[in-house]
Amino acid sequence: MLGLGKHPSAACSCKLLIITLLQLFCVQVSLAQNDRILLRNGPGSAFSVVFEVPANHDLKPIRLQGEWLLLGNERKQGWAHRSDIPQSSHVSESQLWLIQQDPVVSQWSLQLGGSSQNAVNVALTHPWKQRTLAFRAQRRASGEAAWQSLSLALETDLKHFNQDHSVRAGASLGVGINEEGSSHWSDDQKMLTTGLIGLNLDWHSQLNKQLSMIIRLSTEQSFSGNSANHNEASLIWNLKI
Structure with a gap:
């Protein structure tokens, strides 16, 4: 009887272990995704993705249009939403501040x-x-x-x-x-x-x-x-x- 009473506890422990492993896996996948930047060919989610680059890829901010930032270097260029740019990227808050201080140019x-x-x-x-x-x-x-x-x-x-x-x-x-x-x-x-x-x-x-x-x-x-x-x-x- 004592041996049988231990089985439910062991089953619960296995379930907790599996749930923990799944959570860790999801966190790792999320972190891996956040370490990449999707560059689109225009300032909007409707535009197609033209490049997918690591977050530490050397990209310079060029222009800010609303919440969309144009990033590029001598080989690649594309738009990314500010919320999609991870903190591990080379884009600093000071660079964004300088772009925001530029004179506002009309869209006309x-x-x-x-x-x-x-x-x-x-x-x-x-x-x-x-x-x-x-x-x-x-x-x-x-x-x-x-x-x-x-x-x-x-x-x-x-x-x-x-x-x-x-x-x-x-x-x-x-x-x-x-x-x-x-x-x-x-x-x-x-x-x-x-x-x-x-x-x-x-x-x-x-x-x-x-x-x-x-x-x-x-x-x-x-x-x-x-x-x-x-x-x-x-x-x-x-x-x-």
Whole structure:
């Protein structure tokens, strides 16, 4: 009877031992996960993970956007949430403090430039749901070749090569006005208002925190008139305001 009475106690001890081992295992897994940083290709959890690096990997804080921090070195770059950066990383509180003390730059940007069609480009852009909305205007006012257009574009980042260079693509809808005597959208050179659809591919080169240079390749198709598409290359200066 005494021998049988010991079995429940032994079973409880085994259960406690198993539970303790499982807890230790979970703690070790959690610590191992916390010793790594997931770098995403944009400031948000919806962006995909591009790099997974050890916490002690040499990464420098570049920019802070809300609670998301852009980290990088000469080979890797990506965004991580501040709460996901372990204390064992090389990112110090003093570095974060210095970034936070930088002058706040507006998310609005003003774009000015010219195109291969001798047109002046003006645009106002603002981030929207992890993409960018752009209100664009173009005008060529050289005699009989005068025309103008207004469009709304949605742009998205395709690839970041490093902290200063990236590629962005955009699609636009708008309206174009072909002035009397111009054959831009009308073969008979009549006054014409037409709908437009366009695509563009941009190379962004960041010059400093507020100014970047954009080389744009674009094509635009009209819905009426001669329905011709127009291809052009543009050099644009992008200034955060």
